[in-house]
Amino acid sequence: MSASLQKGINALKEVIDAPVASYFNSCVHCGLCAEACLFYLETGDVKYTPIHKLEPLRRVYEQEYTLLGRLGKMVGLSKAVTDDELEEWKELVYDSCTMCGRCSMVCPVGNDIVYMVRKLREGMAVSGHAPDGIKGATKRTVEIGGPMGLKWPAVANVIKKAEAATGVSINVDKPGVDYLVLLSSMEIVNYPEYLEALVKIFKKAGISFTLASDAFEATNAGIQIGASDIAKVIVSRIINSAEKLGVKYVLSPECGHAYMAIRWEGPNLIGRPYKFEVRHVLEVLEELRQKGVLKMKDKFKEPLILHDPCQIVRRGGVLEAPEPLIQTVAENYIPIVDKQKWNWCCGGGGGASAIHTEEAEALRAKAFRIKKRQIEESGVNTMVTFCANCRIVIEEGFDHYEMNTQLLGLTELLAEHLED
Amino acid sequence: MQGPLIDTLARQGVTRRTFFKYCATLASLMALPPSAGRAMAEAMAAAPAASRRPSVIWLPFQECTGCTESITRSHSPSIEGLIFDAISLDYQETLMAAAGHQAEEALHNAMKENEGKYLLIVDGSVPLGLDGAYSCIAGKTNLESLKEAAKGAAAIVAMGSCAAFGGIPKANPNPTGAVAVSDIIKDKPIINIPGCPPIPVVITGVLAHFLTFGSLPELDKLGRPKAFYGETIHDRCYRRPFYDQGKFAKTFDDEGARKGWCLFELGCKGPVTYNACATVKWNGGTSWPVESGHGCLGCSEPDFWDGGGFYRALSMPADPLKMAATAAAVGAAAGVAITFANRAKKSSAKAAHETVTLADLEK
Numbered sequence: 001m002s003a004s005l006q007k008g009i010n011a012l013k014e015v016i017d018a019p020v021a022s023y024f025n026s027c028v029h030c031g032l033c034a035e036a037c038l039f040y041l042e043t044g045d046v047k048y049t050p051i052h053k054l055e056p057l058r059r060v061y062e063q064e065y066t067l068l069g070r071l072g073k074m075v076g077l078s079k080a081v082t083d084d085e086l087e088e089w090k091e092l093v094y095d096s097c098t099m100c101g102r103c104s105m106v107c108p109v110g111n112d113i114v115y116m117v118r119k120l121r122e123g124m125a126v127s128g129h130a131p132d133g134i135k136g137a138t139k140r141t142v143e144i145g146g147p148m149g150l151k152w153p154a155v156a157n158v159i160k161k162a163e164a165a166t167g168v169s170i171n172v173d174k175p176g177v178d179y180l181v182l183l184s185s186m187e188i189v190n191y192p193e194y195l196e197a198l199v200k201i202f203k204k205a206g207i208s209f210t211l212a213s214d215a216f217e218a219t220n221a222g223i224q225i226g227a228s229d230i231a232k233v234i235v236s237r238i239i240n241s242a243e244k245l246g247v248k249y250v251l252s253p254e255c256g257h258a259y260m261a262i263r264w265e266g267p268n269l270i271g272r273p274y275k276f277e278v279r280h281v282l283e284v285l286e287e288l289r290q291k292g293v294l295k296m297k298d299k300f301k302e303p304l305i306l307h308d309p310c311q312i313v314r315r316g317g318v319l320e321a322p323e324p325l326i327q328t329v330a331e332n333y334i335p336i337v338d339k340q341k342w343n344w345c346c347g348g349g350g351g352a353s354a355i356h357t358e359e360a361e362a363l364r365a366k367a368f369r370i371k372k373r374q375i376e377e378s379g380v381n382t383m384v385t386f387c388a389n390c391r392i393v394i395e396e397g398f399d400h401y402e403m404n405t406q407l408l409g410l411t412e413l414l415a416e417h418l419e420d
Numbered sequence: 421m422q423g424p425l426i427d428t429l430a431r432q433g434v435t436r437r438t439f440f441k442y443c444a445t446l447a448s449l450m451a452l453p454p455s456a457g458r459a460m461a462e463a464m465a466a467a468p469a470a471s472r473r474p475s476v477i478w479l480p481f482q483e484c485t486g487c488t489e490s491i492t493r494s495h496s497p498s499i500e501g502l503i504f505d506a507i508s509l510d511y512q513e514t515l516m517a518a519a520g521h522q523a524e525e526a527l528h529n530a531m532k533e534n535e536g537k538y539l540l541i542v543d544g545s546v547p548l549g550l551d552g553a554y555s556c557i558a559g560k561t562n563l564e565s566l567k568e569a570a571k572g573a574a575a576i577v578a579m580g581s582c583a584a585f586g587g588i589p590k591a592n593p594n595p596t597g598a599v600a601v602s603d604i605i606k607d608k609p610i611i612n613i614p615g616c617p618p619i620p621v622v623i624t625g626v627l628a629h630f631l632t633f634g635s636l637p638e639l640d641k642l643g644r645p646k647a648f649y650g651e652t653i654h655d656r657c658y659r660r661p662f663y664d665q666g667k668f669a670k671t672f673d674d675e676g677a678r679k680g681w682c683l684f685e686l687g688c689k690g691p692v693t694y695n696a697c698a699t700v701k702w703n704g705g706t707s708w709p710v711e712s713g714h715g716c717l718g719c720s721e722p723d724f725w726d727g728g729g730f731y732r733a734l735s736m737p738a739d740p741l742k743m744a745a746t747a748a749a750v751g752a753a754a755g756v757a758i759t760f761a762n763r764a765k766k767s768s769a770k771a772a773h774e775t776v777t778l779a780d781l782e783k
Contacts, residue, residue, distance in 0.1 A: 002783075004780075007774070007780065010769050013765065013769035014766065014773055065762045065765065067758070125781055126781075127783070128781065128782055128783025129783070130781055135781050138778065139778050143778070225781065227776045227780075227781065229775045229776040230776055230777070230778070
């Protein structure tokens with residue numbers, strides 16, 4: 001056994017816990033999770049059945065922690081997990097799993113399959129079987145500061161533009177304010193209007209906030225690749241900065257996996273509760289709407305549908321905020337069938353959008369057909385979402401299928417129609 | 421062959437031929453050689469007048485009189501009842517006309533006159549609790565009476581399960597401290613005729629043997645005559661073929677019960693009960709418990725009342741709840757052991773963990 005494989009198997013032994021043991025023992029092999037997975041649904045290939053993607057983890061569990069498994073391994077009935085096998089599984093664990101969590105929702109015995117995928121990635125990453133795309137993103141986040149290799153000057157530039165557009169001076173590294181605002185790299189590069197929108201709304205609501213020059217990046221590639229030690233280093237930047245500045249809240253940007261990383265994984269990674277509260281931007285906006293601060297001067301007229309990002313809604317628990325907000329700003333909001341926690345993933349979550357191999361991109365394009373159908377069936381030309389990663393992936397899908405659909409960010413849409 | 425017994429029988433409409441048939445049957449039942457039947461008949465027929473007939477003293481202790489009912493009323497006026505004409509039953513509280521001091525006198529006279537020769541029949545158990553105060557006759561405890569009467573007896577017959585094994589009085593929690601005759605008397609030959617009650621023909625058969633040969637028949641390790649207690653109810657049961665075919669009644673009113681299938685699953689104790697019910701039957705050969713549709717209770721075995729329930733099949737676990745609790749405890753212990761083993765494995769995996777760095781992501 002190679003040293004890296006040894007490390008990988010050891011990591012799997014380490015992450016297997018009581019929930020994993022009970023999940024594997026509870027699985028009745030009904031296959032319902034297959035129907036919940038967009039990759040299976042759009043390809044029809046049974047290898048994309050979610051529970052099957054966990055085969056290496058299941059075997060390690062069986063061989064290390066069960067009596068029959070141990071006996072089976074001893075007499076050679078159960079084969080040990082090999083490097084070749086993990087390499088083969090790379091596609092199943094990363095390319096074809098966005099950790100959207102729809103499979104966990106449908107499992108009749110309540111197995112949280114995503115919980116296990118996250119754990120399997122620990123073994124995959126440390127044994128060197130993570131995709132190059134995510135490896136690169138992780139490397140850039142650790143060494144430079146963000147998955148896209150952005151440094152503070154880029155953020156400062158965005159801040160400058162936002163100040164110019166709104167006429168509001170934006171705090172940097174200012175202690176004692178209410179909010180520490182985080183951004184994801186995609187918002188810095190592709191959607192700088194998000195910060196402008198936020199500044200506009202916060203000014204209106206009288207909320208004080210700051211950005212931090214040592215903690216601007218909200219995303220966490222360490223979680224996507226499945227290396228908790230690295231994820232801890234990355235999330236600690238935000239925690240240290242927020243606690244140093246003494247803010248009450250850390251504001252997660254629209255980006256879904258950033259919210260999951262800072263809100264749900266963070267405290268577990270550092271092993272203690274935060275001294276501040278993490279809120280998703282939509283939670284804050286919904287609170288403002290209920291207080292009557294979010295008054296619209298006019299409404300968006302065109303019919304539109306909403307794409308609920310998995311990590312914010314289904315996995316993140318921000319279930320109630322999106323619909324009232326979209327109804328505040330849109331005259332013609334059309335609810336789709338699989339909405340809210342049943343929504344279909346864009347196809348690029350969980351780090352998948354960082355994988356740029358030909359096969360992975362082709363697979364993503366195939367999986368996007370389900371999104372395409374949702375749009376076509378509702379007969380609209382506008383879709384609104386609130387996750388920067390979803391936006392990138394969906395726009396790639398639009399390009400691939402040459403669709404004329406317009407994609408908008410919810411916060412920007414709200415800011416645009418906000419009463420002056 | 422002439423004699424007082426034959427005369428008496430003839431007066432009661434029993435022919436000589438019938439009497440011989442009875443003796444031959446009795447002999448064969450007791451597995452005696454064919455010649456024994458004639459010897460028996462001769463011995464009984466030749467039994468002299470009442471004054472010279474062997475004396476029998478019957479002492480009742482903690483009992484229900486069921487044994488007396490069995491030997492007398494059930495078969496009266498059949499030949500088993502009449503055999504008493506061959507003996508001199510000098511004391512039997514239930515049957516004798518005398519009472520009080522007269523009865524006591526009869527008892528003491530019989531013991532004195534026939535010392536060393538009389539046969540002592542005991543039914544009922546002997547209470548030892550509260551110095552024997554639970555059962556007294558004429559101011560004497562049963563223990564005193566038994567010891568006194570046993571002293572001059574040639575042999576003792578412990579009639580019924582109470583006298584033989586302690587019976588129902590001895591059943592848990594045995595409030596009176598009841599014991600069997602054999603627990604007290606150690607220096608006299610004792611023959612146990614258990615059953616609740618015993619089969620009449622077994623009683624008379626033993627008496628006939630005693631009369632004919634002047635000795636007791638061959639006994640098994642529990643002091644029971646092998647002739648009647650040599651085989652189990654199950655081995656001689658007419659429902660045995662159903663048992664062998666695996667056909668069992670599951671309830672008392674199901675199809676199997678109506679078809680007369682084996683009552684094993686309804687708690688029949690036949691397989692562990694040694695008695696002659698299946699061959700001799702009851703009420704003059706009319707029927708017997710299993711034939712009437714009910715399983716054997718095992719009444720002729722020691723402590724039958726505490727055997728764990730009459731309707732619990734023999735092969736069922738005596739206490740399924742206890743077994744389940746034990747199994748659960750064993751399972752839990754195994755689970756704990758495996759947990760510790762698995763925890764050790766997991767913590768060694770944790771100990772082997774080296775902080776993952778970017779370099780580790782490359783193979």
